[in-house]
Amino acid sequence: MPDSTLSAPIVTLAGRPVLDCLPAASTISGKIMSRFVVNSALAARVPLAVLRRDVTAMVGACLELTARLLADDDTAKPLADVRAGAIEWAYEGVPIDTMHKAVNDGLRVMFDHLIAQASSDRDHDAMVELARVFVELSSRLATVISEAYLDEMRAAGGDDTDAVTAALMAGNATPAMARASGIRLAESYVVFAVEFVLHHEQADPHPDRQIVAPRVVRSVRAEVLRHCGDHALMQMGNNIATLLIPRDHFDPADAERFVERIAAAAQRQARATCVAVGVDSVSEAVERVHAVLDIMRRLRRVGLERFEDLSLEYQLSRPGAAGKHLAAILDPLEPHPVLLETLTAHLATRSTRLRTARALHVHPNTVDYRLNKIAEITGLDPMQSDGVWRLRSALVARMIGVGEQGQDSRADPDRSAPTAQAC
Structure with missing residues (x-):
């Protein structure tokens, strides 16, 4: 099927799977845009690129819904996509009748495109099945769009x-x-x-x-x-x-x-x-x-x-002497930022030296050397369970307690981190 990753042919038309006979999504969205923008004041408020993106997404969802109905597959995802798009249009001030008309225009383009390829003799059964699918498609789209508009109205009046x-x-x-x-x-x-x-x-x-x-x-x-x-x-x-x-x-x-x-x-x-x-x-x-x-x-x-x-x-993170005491455990590592970095990575990788080495892009023997230096300086061995527990607590206290030194030190780490770290 053009502009789609789905290919579940159930019905054939003119000897070809129906999904391969559908018009390209870009063709449908182009026709809707030409009719919709000319007759709507929305283009003056919303950038044309955003409108085109929304229409293309809606057409894609309708094509996927058509494919799933033909294949008797789950339709939850494309219907949810249509609903989200309808809420966007409702918020932007598109009247509900205009929304229904735009969708019906797209369905008409799809159906007319298929009829033009059909042979009246051998494709009778296929056209009957397609008519059934398009009636179901129209009904489901009308329902989900109406529900989306009601939801947006309820949200807008939710003071x-x-x-x-x-x-x-x-x-x-x-x-x-x-x-x-x-x-x-x-x-x-x-x-x-x-x-x-x-x-x-x-x-x-x-x-x-x-x-x-x-x-x-x-x-x-x-x-x-x-x-x-x-x-x-x-x-x-x-x-x-x-x-x-x-x-x-x-x-x-x-x-x-x-x-x-x-x-x-x-x-x-x-x-x-x-x-x-x-x-x-x-x-x-x-x-x-x-x-x-x-x-x-x-x-x-x-x-x-x-x-x-x-x-x-x-x-x-609660105020108190215990947190400050724990955070102070790592004060001797202040002159050694590489060791602090190694400790942080080691604890984040569940104290696994090979994973720590991969995270830091160094040899495992380098990790061993640094961990031994941390044990020598702090008196706590990051390769022993008791040392790991106390060092982890100290590191947490240090990281979440920096706000006591001033608001500037609590800057959002997402702004400086190259990537967010998944937990």
């Missing part, structure tokens, strides 16, 4: 919901306040803090912030709605989202997959943490997960880390 969310996070929400906004407070919540980080290799030197940032918010909100329905409460700003999801509408075992999906929706890497608490402890939990998120940022970790996974790091 009351935002007020309840803010009050719940601050510990001031009451059942009466929630009921007045049409919200029923749950008995317990899974509290998420998620930060979205640009892939360094995808960083745009001239990003259009006015378009990119709102689109990230809408894409993430759409994915949260898709995963949790309208039960989740969400606040997002400065690329950090705070989510409150009722426990009876979310399986904590699915947290990692959930984070992967919203990261994919945002087209970013994500670092995230979560904790489950009762409704009366939401405010404290919000503060706690954001503190853990800050620890992850300074440790240059991405992915999901549950609160219990970083409980030691969290405790060491």
Whole structure:
């Protein structure tokens, strides 16, 4: 099939698989663009390149949906892509009838292209099957687009919901306040803090912030709605989202997959943490997960880390003499930055000398020499379990405790790190 990676021929037309007979995605999107832009004021507000990208993505999703219907395959992914695109258009002010017309124009181009290749005698059964598929295709697209517009309308009018969310996070929400906004407070919540980080290799030197940032918010909100329905409460700003999801509408075992999906929706890497608490402890939990998120940022970790996974790091980040004492263990290594680098890599690779050597691009014997020097200088052997535990704690205390020396030293490591380090 042109402009597609799918090839699951089920029906043939003029002796060829139907999927090979479909028009190119670029042909369909070009015709939609020529009709859509001329009759829409949207082009004055949104760059033409962004419009073309959105239309091309929508056409690609419709072609994939057609292929999956013909192959009787799972249609969840292309329908989700169509839904995300419809939410974008709804936000940009495209009327729903214009959206339906653009999609129907694309379907008509596809169907007319197939009819033109059919032989009335031998392709009768194929055309009957194609008519059935296109009726189903039109029905599913109309449904998902309408639902997307309703979701965007609900989000646009969500001032009351935002007020309840803010009050719940601050510990001031009451059942009466929630009921007045049409919200029923749950008995317990899974509290998420998620930060979205640009892939360094995808960083745009001239990003259009006015378009990119709102689109990230809408894409993430759409994915949260898709995963949790309208039960989740969400606040997002400065690329950090705070989510409150009722426990009876979310399986904590699915947290990692959930984070992967919203990261994919945002087209970013994500670092995230979560904790489950009762409704009366939401405010404290919000503060706690954001503190853990800050620890992850300074440790240059991405992915999901549950609160219990970083409980030691969290405790060491609390004010007190113990953390300062642990951090001071590594003071003798200050004049030896290579040794500090080696220790950090060694602990990050679970104290495996061969992995440490690969990470540092040195010979394993060099790693052994440096580890022996660390033991000689600090009195703690990084190749023995007791030494590893104390050195790891000292390194964590040192890395997450630098903020006591001033705000400048707590600069976001993502800005200086060449790549984000997966945990």
